[in-house]
Amino acid sequence: MAAAPFLKHWRTTFERVEKFVSPIYFTDCNLRGRLFGDSCSVTLSSFLTPERLPYEKAVQQNFSPAQVGDSFGPTWWTCWFRVELVIPEVWVGQEVHLCWESDGESLVWRDGEPVQGLTKEGEKTSYVLSERLRASDPRSLALYVEVACNGLLGAGKGSMIAAPDPEKTFQLSQAKLAVFHRDVHSLLVDLELLLGVAKGLGEDSQRSFQALHTANQMVNICDPAQPETYPAAKALASKFFGQHGGESQHTIHAMGHCHIDTGVSRCTSKCVFFSQLLAVLIQMQLRFLTMEQGLMKLDLRPRAWLWPFKETVRKCARSWSTAVTLMEQNTDFIFACSQAQQLEWVKSQYPGLHARLQEFACRGQFVPVGGTWVEMDGNLPSGEAMVRQFLQGQNFFLQEFGKMCSEFWLPDTFGYSAQLPQIMQGCGIKRFLTQKLSWNLVNSFPHHTFFWEGLDGSRVLVHFPPGDSYGMQGSVEEVLKTVTNNRDKGRTNHSGFLFGFGDGGGGPTQTMLDRLKRLSNTDGLPRVQLSSPGQLFTALERDSGQLCTWVGELFLELHNGTYTTHAQLKKGNRECEQILHDVEVLSSLALARSAQFLYPAAQLQHLWRLLLLNQFHDVVTGSCIQLVAEDAMNYYEDIRSHGNPLLSAAAAALCAGEPGPKGLLIINTLPWKRTEVLALPKPCGAHSLALVTVPSIGYAPAPTPTSLQPLLPQQPVFVMQETDGSVTLDNGIIRVRLDPTGCLTSLVLVASGREAIAEGALGNQFVLFDDVPLYWDAWDVMDYHLETRKPVLGQAGTLAVGTEGGLRGSAWFLLQISPNSRLSQEVVLDVGCPYVRFHTEVHWHEAHKFLKVEFPARIRSPQATY
Template sequence: MACNGLFGAGQGGMIAPVDLRRTFTLQKAELAVFNRNVEELLLDFEIIYDMAKLLGEDNQRSYQALYVANQMVNLCDVNDPGTYATVAKLASSFFSQKNGDSQHMIHAMGHCHIDSAWLWPYEETIRKCARSWVTAVQLMASYPDFTFTCSQAQQLEWVKTHYPGLYSQIKDYVKLGQFVPVGGTWVEMDGNLPSGESMVRQFLQGQYFFQEEFGNMCSEFWLPDTFGYSAQLPQLMNGCGIHRFLTQKLSWSLVNAFPHHTFHWEGIDGSKVLAHFPPGDSYGMKGTVEEMLKTVRNNRDKGRVNSGIVLFGFGDGGGGPTEKMLGRFKRMKDTDGLPRVHLSTPDQFFSALETNTSQLCTWVGELFLELHNGTYTTQAQIKKGNRQCEQLLHNVEFLGSVARAKDDSFIYPASKLQHLWRLLLLNQFHDVLPGSCIQQVVEDAMHYYEEIRTGGVKLLDEALKSLIGTLPQPQLTPTSPAVMVINTLPWERTEVISMPRPSEEEKLGLVKVPSMGYVVLPENISPCTPVTVTMQDDGSVTMENEFLAARFDSMGRLTSLKLLSCNRESVPSKSYGNQFVMFDDIPLYWDAWDVMDYHLETRKPVTNLINNVQIRSSGGLRGAVTFTLQISDNSTIDQEIILEAAAPYIRFNTKVKWNESHKFLKVEFPTTVHSTNATYEIQFGHLQRPTHRNTSWDWARYEVWAHRWMDLSEYGFGVAVLNDCKYGCSVLGNVLSLSLLRAPKSPDATADVGLHEFSYALMPHERPFQEAGVIQSAYNFCIPLLTTSSPVTQHSSWSAFTVSSPAVVLETVKLAEKRSDTLVVRLYEAYGSTVDTWLQTSLPVKEAFLCDLLERPYDLQNVLSEDGRVKLSFTPFKILSVLLVLQR
């Protein structure tokens, strides 16, 4: 019997592209009679022999084990089964020698970490879950003390749909306390790249699922295997009813060993969670003596804690725990010479730990994995799809909420939005969004993004149609429709837009649109200082608007960028900004995952010019120049550099035809700024990382991640780089580098091959980046104004929400999950300051209540003032959510 196309069975090893032509032949099948007595004796001997071998020559107990093992061999006669009882009695006598009260306690719990997609597609994961969980359920019937932890609501939902009989059994064992749902999230997502709101939705969808299906929400966040952990996660956990955290992946750090296994983790806002890393550095243990001893020996918090977790079972669909593993734990339960082993649950472990945490250390800030930093860049199309879909759903929810508030007949598309959100959350799994998956998974992910785009655009159009229907309708049909411009962000915006004019050439307009609202423009274009673009005799080009004066050489490299308000030069002399650079990119092993520090030694500027700089638009509201570079025989860069009126940054619209192998493309911006730290946007805030390499901890951050912006500032002046879909970046010395494309060949040989379109921008600024509007500009750069035709011709404007402090960002407006008459408004403090602000809305609101991230009110105190405003108090990076009850 032959089979082919086994996922994870690629050429040259497991971590390789799937080889669909590879076949496997079953050559032999045997039937055997299971002898329980022999199995028990073998387990007895294994444990005692391993103790003799591993406890050490200086340990008296190891010699006792050695002599007992020797006696067992001497007494056992395979030709005389009657000797088995005598040998078993000898082993039992050895195991009956108990520990003292001070012995380390291991909380062992069954586990089967199953990647929702990795070297196999989503469809295969459904079968993996069923195969593994059937095994766990069968063991529970025979071993009432056996406990099994299971995370990821998505996987449980799959089994509910495809294997309802198994799911019914699972629910029965959940009630018995043996099958233990953990984690609280929809999937075990990547810990770096999802937006703050996406992370909220991971918990929101996950916790509601666990509550509805099993009667309880999870009390611990379970993320064993991911590639780093955002410093905002503690606050997000706390806001979703979670104060406990388990992971293991930091043990993979390549440079520095993380100093703790049990500790308090503090986020950027001061929120804390109790964190535990299983000291055995694995989430797939087999229950051996060696693993138990390592768990004790490796514990970096000896004296502070006297317990640790062991997760045992074959992972990734391998079947989970086995009867043999349970047999090992039975023998090690309380045997002198070994740590005590107790079949336990996460709640039992953390509850015992919480009785005294006074001696635990605190780690402040991000948990940075010093490995797998290539995942910030690999599979660029997945990362672009994630960013675009996050922003699309943001717009749909805001406009749907406004339509619901203004039009009683509008039905908010709650179920459709939940479906789209769950698709997006699924793609944020920690081997999909990071790009460390096979080609079939990439194809699945791109299909889901397209479904989100198609469905989201349809919902957006329906909300816009409803919103337009609330406008005063003209008595006469206008000869030419006016333009409605919609701003979904919480501040006034003045920007250049393309005015919709069917069957005509593109017409630009400079518009001012109120906060989270719209403006209707018949033909009105705001006055402004025009952009000028001039070609110089040497082939270079100058571009200037009211804020910036830039000069590019004939190759599109930035040779000068002055901020006119202070006449400060941003580019050092004899340096080039917008310099594309190629690196050799050959990791030691984890191809799609890693970019090693030695790649920095292979820097090669891209200087082969195909088409030098040409002026596409000479000025007015928008100036533009283009050029083309040759990367290699198979790869090119086409770029359009744009400077618009009233814009504080220069935009670089980029198309790359990419067909490389083990290469890394970046773009560099050297600056005249000197600072020992750079600032990077993370979820609902920002943090600083060093620009130097003083210590090994600094050096390990040679490639880091950010969301929409990074900034390098000294007092009074700085330079920021914005982007629309990139995450990998770095700042070394005075050079900001944005990572653009990689070319790994495993586990997807086609990774990133093809055409890519993306944009980034350079923004010099006076004053601190907070006051200079870098945060707002990055939002504007990523979330364009929306335009549509309006039946109303007279000028009008309207704003749904305003926030009085620029330090506070109104991130999300949505309908509440459980109430059709209530909106949820989510805000966060973005500057790192303590501030009071007023939230004001023109929507018909009768009551307002503060709530947590799961939309549960803190109390029933109405915080809406008599004049229809809500006063909110923020500390640095604080997230607040408000329930707004609509008048009906």
């Protein structure tokens, strides 16, 4: 008798198939319920520790009997499980899995090596013990499972971006052996993809109905209880996916990837540094910055991204051991991996895994990308530090994997400086992959594939995977979005597609690979090929003739608060960039002067790497948890405490034998001659002011009291306080007038008489704003905060003269910002100096407030040179 004709309604048919594969409904009789067959228990024992122990040490501890249902914790602790298992003999010929479900992130160890990560959130809950158990295989063995008491995205209390909950408990909910039915899994993948095609192409599409008919027919002929019916259902699916599209199909290059946000971990080993004291005064680079408090955001909100630093190392081990297993089982699977720092951690702590990565790199399956030490912030590091990211990264990749990276890889950062194309080109990189601009709040970026032109005209080819994610799963929906969302249709016929759980690591799964392989060439869908970044960019370059060019910065319309959040991190970063710059300049000069000088190359590399690590896109930005911020501050302290002695040693070698009162020399590490007022140390600990001139990248003896240069033709600074309490500072170049509360009422260029402060307005005006963003508290500052402006009014009579004139004049005042917060400020004008400096110290005890200082200027110009 013929089967009943297919008369059903689209929706009921669709939902019928859904129920057939559902993990929730009808699992007693549907296909999903047959995914696993027979099972048996394992014998468990466990050991709990607050430390992150190496395997060798962990397995020597005392393990106590444990069972499924046990709870452990708290947050950031580790529970090691010993799993003793005996595979039943009757399972010979079958695929056998260890099924493991627990809260937290787990790593399976076998024979002393990490072999796979297991996380519920990352859809990895079974470890393949044997793809096909042979009679000769050992059937009893012991594994270890290292369970970290944190999730893929940390341990946020209530929400992902909240501060961690230190008291969370974790539970083991499943641990057993089971027979896995690969044929059922294969049919489930087919049916889910067919549902995806039916839904994604919609009821207007002929192909959508073909997919739905095929799926419905498969349900009709497949009896979950009768495996002998599976092949006929499989044949129907194979026929559908084997119907190819035409030559013009779009090609998607799917690349396995796993974005792991880098924390920072305190090193236990330290370089040996030497320390030498010398009375040398170093003139720092930042001396020429003015109006340094132009924009300030200071607050004490909890930060949350998102796990302590040593956990990052374990995340790498969990994610990459999984990737290695997948590469073994899928010879066409290519996994792209960035961040030399993470690879270096794995090299030192998991050498066996590192060797496997090198092996797969030789086969072309493991592809190091990015070229940088970490995926750094794209705006806050100095140009020199950006170069060092590539220098340290590329050297590491060359040393460990035999070649440098040809693509810059920065999927997740908060905007991109216009100097990057030039720096990339200079570091041998012409290709750049990112996607973060898809997060723009207001304006959609107009391209996915384009040339990016930097400040000097350097151009690189940029690709944003049009699916707008770096954590794809291989669904039909994502594949279709990659085509429909592509803003460069007609200009290029290739797109990238990054699949694998990300941010907290995890990476690709076998199911994702099965989906993508099934979609390699199916009518109605784009072609999908497992590719490398190199293959993608080569294809894009081939037809790049029609691509548009974007000139200048790639600005992210979101997360702008990261420029000011945790101001101490920004300060530490800039100071340390400056110290390392100066150590290198002086050490190079010292070496040029004497071949006996030992250039501190190893120490500098170590310190640069610490600094580069802190420039990770969730560290220097301040969007990290408090634990990370504390470690970052400690690193800055390490760089200061080890960098400054190097600076003194280089200066001592450079200046040996030079004349000068009590050996005092002044060094200028900037490439132009400078004349400035300096506070010179006196023996009693006091200081005396002197006007000094130092040549470009050079030094000069400090002036003696008798050799102090005459001020002429420079006019000394005059300081006058009026009876109303206002103060005027005048050095003949500029004249500054402060009202009795410290606000700037006038700033005049004396020669021209030109007034810079806008008419009727006040400069140096502190203002408070509310700071309540839409979601990302540490990251964002929203435009609507401008509507909450409240000037902080000072009290008349608080302004006083500080330094009374001559070489330097200054005035200072106190300002009460709120009952809890206050600031003090000194306004300084030096002889011969064409700008005024504001030294501000803020005692800040506010939450969700934003402090700025305004300088409304009588200047209109679309451009500024600085």
